[in-house]
Amino acid sequence: xxxxxxxxxxxxxxxxxxxxxxxxxxxxxxxxxxxxxxxxxxxxxxxxxxxxxxxxxxxxxxxxxxxxxxxxxxxxxxxxxxxxxxxxxxxxxxxxxxxxxxxxxxxxxxxxxxxxxxxx
Amino acid sequence: xxxxxxxxxxxxxxxxxxxxxxxxxxxxxxxxxxxxxxxxxxxxxxxxxxxxxxxxxxxxxxxxxxxxxxxxxxxxxxxxxxxxxxxxxxxxxxxxxxxxxxxxxxxxxxxxxxxxxxxxxxxxxxxxxxxxxxxxxxxxxxxxxxxxxxxxxxxxxxxxxxxxxxxxxxxxxxxxxxxxxxxxxxxxxxxxxxxxxxxxxxxxxxxxxxxxxxxxxxxxxxxxxxxxxxxxxxxxxxxxxxxxxxxxxxxxxxxxxxxxxxxxxxxxxxxxxxxxxxxxxxxxxxxxxxxxxxxxxxxxxxxxxxxxxxxxxxxxxxxxxxxxxxxxxxxxxxxxxxxxxxxxxxxxxxxxxxxxxxxxxxxxxxxxxxxxxxxxxxxxxxxxxxxxxxxxxxxxxxxxxxxxxxxxxxxxxxxxxxxxxxxxxxxxxxxxxxxxxxxxxxxxxxxxxxxxxxxxxxxxxxxxxxxxxxxxxxxxxxxxxxxxxxxxxxxxxxxxxxxxxx
Numbered sequence: 001x002x003x004x005x006x007x008x009x010x011x012x013x014x015x016x017x018x019x020x021x022x023x024x025x026x027x028x029x030x031x032x033x034x035x036x037x038x039x040x041x042x043x044x045x046x047x048x049x050x051x052x053x054x055x056x057x058x059x060x061x062x063x064x065x066x067x068x069x070x071x072x073x074x075x076x077x078x079x080x081x082x083x084x085x086x087x088x089x090x091x092x093x094x095x096x097x098x099x100x101x102x103x104x105x106x107x108x109x110x111x112x113x114x115x116x117x118x119x120x
Numbered sequence: 121x122x123x124x125x126x127x128x129x130x131x132x133x134x135x136x137x138x139x140x141x142x143x144x145x146x147x148x149x150x151x152x153x154x155x156x157x158x159x160x161x162x163x164x165x166x167x168x169x170x171x172x173x174x175x176x177x178x179x180x181x182x183x184x185x186x187x188x189x190x191x192x193x194x195x196x197x198x199x200x201x202x203x204x205x206x207x208x209x210x211x212x213x214x215x216x217x218x219x220x221x222x223x224x225x226x227x228x229x230x231x232x233x234x235x236x237x238x239x240x241x242x243x244x245x246x247x248x249x250x251x252x253x254x255x256x257x258x259x260x261x262x263x264x265x266x267x268x269x270x271x272x273x274x275x276x277x278x279x280x281x282x283x284x285x286x287x288x289x290x291x292x293x294x295x296x297x298x299x300x301x302x303x304x305x306x307x308x309x310x311x312x313x314x315x316x317x318x319x320x321x322x323x324x325x326x327x328x329x330x331x332x333x334x335x336x337x338x339x340x341x342x343x344x345x346x347x348x349x350x351x352x353x354x355x356x357x358x359x360x361x362x363x364x365x366x367x368x369x370x371x372x373x374x375x376x377x378x379x380x381x382x383x384x385x386x387x388x389x390x391x392x393x394x395x396x397x398x399x400x401x402x403x404x405x406x407x408x409x410x411x412x413x414x415x416x417x418x419x420x421x422x423x424x425x426x427x428x429x430x431x432x433x434x435x436x437x438x439x440x441x442x443x444x445x446x447x448x449x450x451x452x453x454x455x456x457x458x459x460x461x462x463x464x465x466x467x468x469x470x471x472x473x474x475x476x477x478x479x480x481x482x483x484x485x486x487x488x489x490x491x492x493x494x495x496x497x498x499x500x501x502x503x504x505x506x507x508x509x510x511x512x513x514x515x516x517x518x519x520x521x522x523x524x525x526x527x528x529x530x531x532x533x534x535x536x537x538x539x540x541x542x543x544x545x546x547x548x549x550x551x552x553x554x555x556x557x558x559x560x561x562x563x564x565x566x567x568x569x570x571x572x573x574x575x576x577x578x579x580x581x582x583x584x585x586x587x588x589x590x591x592x593x594x595x596x597x598x599x600x601x602x603x604x605x606x607x608x609x610x611x612x613x614x615x616x617x618x619x620x621x622x
Contacts, residue, residue, distance in 0.1 A: 022287065027279065034286050041293045048301030074306075075297065078249055082293055085256050086286075092263060093282050100275045109283075111276040 003051055007043065014040035027097035027107045031090060038086040042079050049075030121616060124171065125180035125193050127164045128203055128240035131157060136233035143229055151218055154229035158214050161236055162207035165200070172200035173592065175599065177609035179246075184615045188307035194246035194610050197596035198447070202243040202374055205451055208578055209367050209458045210236055212571035216462050217360035219567035224269040224358075231268070235261035235364065242371050246610050248296050248306045248383075251375065255292070255340075259285050262368065265361040266353070277356035284349050288339045295332035302326055309610035311383045312603060327390045333379055334391040341372025341428045344402040351409065351421030359465030362417065363458040369424055370454055373431050377443070377600065380435070386601050387438030396436025396525055400532045402429030407536035410543040416467060416476040419547055420460040423501055426540060427453035433529060434516045440601040442519035444594030449512030451589065452582050456500045456509070459575035463493055466568045467551060478547050483555035486564045491552050493569060496576050498548055502541040508583040513537065515590065 014036050021033025049072035057073035059065035097107070104111035135157030143150040171178060172195055180193040214232065222228040238258025245251050266278045300306055302322050303314035315326055335346070342350040350369070354362045380392055406426035413419035427449070434446035464476045467490055474481025484490055503509030513533060520526045582589050599605060 022283070030283055034283065034290075037287070037290045041290045041297075044294055045297040045300075048297040050301075075300070078297065078300075081249075081253065085253070085289075089256075089260070089282070089286055089289075092260070093279075093286065096263075096267065096275060096279050096282060100272070100279055103272045103275060109279060111272060 003053070007047055007051065011040045011043045011047070014043070025109055027100065027109055030109060031093050031097060034093065035086075035090055038082070038090075042082055042086075045075050045079050045082060049073075121180055121613075122171070122178050123180070124164065124167060125178055125195050125244065126182075128161060128168070128244065129193075129237055131160055131164065132233040132237040132240065136230045136237065139230040139233060140227065143227055147223065150229050151222065154214060154222075154232060155218070157233055158207070158211050158236070161240075162204075162211055165203040165207040168195055169200040169204050171195065172197045173595075175595065175605075177599075177606050179609050179613040181613055181615055186615050187611055187613050188305050188310035191250045192246040192307060192309075192610055192613070193244045194309075194606065195244060196606055197592065197599050198374070198377070199243045201447065201451070201592065201596055202370070203240060205370070205454055206236065206239050206243070206367050209454060209575070210364060212458060212462070212575050213360040213363040215567060216363065216465075216571045217358075219565055221269070221358050221360050225267075227264065228268055231261045231264040232364070234258075235265060237261075239367060239371065243374060246308045246606075248299065248308060248311065248379075250306075252289070252292050252296055255371075256289065258368070258371070259289075262361075262365065265364070266357050268358055268361060274356045277353045280349055281353045284339060288336045291332050292336040295329045295336065298325060298329035298332070302329070307610065308378070308382055309607040312385075312607055313611070315383060316385075326384075330380070330384055330389050330391040331394075334376065334394065337372045337375040337379070338398070339372070341369050341376065341432065342402075342425045343372075343398050343428060343432055344405050347402060347405070347425045347428075350425055351413070351418045354421040354424065354461070355415060355417040359461055362420075362461040366424060366454050366457040366461065369428050370431075370450060373428060373435070373450065376432070377435055377446075381438075381443075381600050382603050382606060385603075386443075392436070392438060394436075395438075396433050396529075399429045399431070399433030399436055400528060402426075402432060403536050404429075404532055407539035407543070410540050411546075413543065413547075414478055416464040416478065416547055416551065417461065419478070419543060420457060420464055422543075423453075423460065423540065424457045426536065427457065430513070430516065430533065433533070434519070437520055437523055437525070437529075439519060439523075440597045441594070442516055443597035443601060444590070445512060445515030445519050447593035447596055448515060448582070448586075448590050449509070451593070452500070452508035452512055452579050455575045455579040455582075456497055459493075459497050459572045459579070460501065462568070462572045462575070463490070463497055466490060466564055466572070467494070469568075470564070471551075476551075478550045480550065480554040480556050484552065487552055489564060489569060491548075493572050493576065494548055494552070496580075497572070498541075498544040500576065500579050502544050503537050504541075506583065508579055508586070511583055511586055511590075 018033045018037030021029045050067050052071045055071040057071045059070050063069040101107045106113040139150050178195040182191045238254050241254030263282050303311055339346040403426055406422050406429055410419055410422040431446050434442045468476035470484045471481040500507045500509050503513050520529045
């Protein structure tokens with residue numbers, strides 16, 4: 001299996017699982033779904049810099065600075081930024097979810113207990 | 121390089137950093153710092169409008185990198201206008217907040233300044249990924265502000281708001297990285313050049329990226345069917361925060377105006393075809409929502425959606441004339457929406473338990489003052505003839521004449537204007553005339569009605585000085601549509617040469 005296919009399948013699987021969880025009525029599922037979705041997005045950004053195996057992210061002396069010889073360093077920087085932001089946002093979202101669970105007594109996203117319990 | 125360009129970002133950042141340390145220990149000092157920083161922001165924004173009015177696009181190279189490699193800030197007429205509007209709304213919201221909202225939770229002023237920083241950055245940046253980062257800055261601050269003072273209703277609304285925006289951020293990143301994968305650049309001016317030269321096989325992917333970005337900006341701007349979160353969220357927010365949020369939907373409109381004219385070209389591409397129908401549908405839905413609103417704040421929230429719909433429809437017409445009219449309407453509708461949120465709070469406080477619900481409640485102690493303010497705000501929001509809402513709508517309709525879509529635009533804009541007027545008169549008569557029981561006797565502090573009056577006065581000033589304001593808006597639209605000046609200024613900027621250090 002080629003690297004491209006493997007990565008594309010991985011991104012698709014993560015995104016599908018993330019969207020499924022995002023549409024669930026429990027806050028914890030939603031948070032997990034957003035995390036999975038952000039993993040899919042991070043891999044996607046990385047892939048947009050083209051997939052290269054074993055190439056340095058800086059132009060080596062003498063070699064022409066094209067994508068044939070070096071890995072594009074910019075998507076790596078973008079991914080790093082995206083990871084930091086989504087990490088912070090997930091932490092904030094968890095706090096809101098926990099506080100909501102505490103105040104309304106249910107982890108249903110609308111704050112209304114539908115009587116099915118958190119394990120449903 | 122003109123260092124004034126980065127002042128609207130650095131000033132709130134520094135003030136926010138100081139306030140984070142100071143606010144818990146010296147609340148009085150924190151209020152002064154926040155007030156001075158916001159006044160400074162307004163002054164800098166006014167200075168930048170003066171700078172941009174000449175028609176020159178000023179460019180600021182962060183880190184002194186040669187464009188398009190580093191991040192670039194660019195100031196044109198549109199950016200400067202949005203900054204000034206942000207400063208005006210922020211100052212009014214802050215003065216209202218000083219009446220007590222800022223003490224109901226921790227770090228109000230710091231979050232307020234960070235929000236200003238995010239807004240200023242989003243309006244100034246000429247880099248798509250940097251736009252994403254500033255969106256996150258302003259959203260992170262808005263999450264904190266929305267939660268300010270907490271309560272179950274606010275928590276529920278916050279959770280929805282955060283999840284929606286995080287999902288939108290994921291889509292934003294996909295759109296941005298798609299464009300990067302296609303064009304190899306993130307600089308807006310460079311993207312404009314590179315996308316025009318894209319091989320035919322890649323053009324479809326660029327359209328996909330454009331539509332993804334439209335969804336993201338559409339969520340921020342509350343466009344049908346992505347508008348459902350707005351009325352509930354804004355009604356749950358503290359009044360000064362809701363007033364500041366009036367500018368947040370305009371960030372979405374600004375981003376649409378910038379990206380879909382500068383990068384994709386005005387009226388070109390799949391996304392541009394959606395703007396006009398989506399805007400009209402949003403406007404129609406919002407006017408029905410306004411009729412059904414159960415409280416004044418929800419009504420004000422629907423009016424924000426209605427103005428977003430009007431603006432989007434005008435953007436969809438894609439001509440410089442309609443864009444100019446839309447920018448003029450944007451100024452006025454933002455000011456009035458902010459005033460209505462602040463007014464709803466003042467009215468609600470007078471009616472005790474009934475709050476701002478549109479149902480018979482106790483009579484107001486100060487019906488003359490609040491009634492006059494409400495009447496002025498409603499007349500302006502409804503677009504009655506001598507006022508700016510009317511001038512703006514007339515200019516938009518006038519620019520639509522001769523385009524194939526004009527019967528649709530006329531029909532929806534005029535009928536929805538009538539519906540909004542009905543909704544506002546119903547709200548006014550329920551709040552001020554259908555009273556049960558006696559007045560509670562509470563006075564309206566000056567801190568509550570002065571910002572409302574100031575916002576309304578600013579709204580009226582846009583009619584009084586309609587000539588220069590409309591002229592500026594049209595010049596801004598012309599600059600935006602023409603786009604050559606922006607591209608040349610950004611790509612032609614050169615780093616400052618320095619003597620090598622010894």
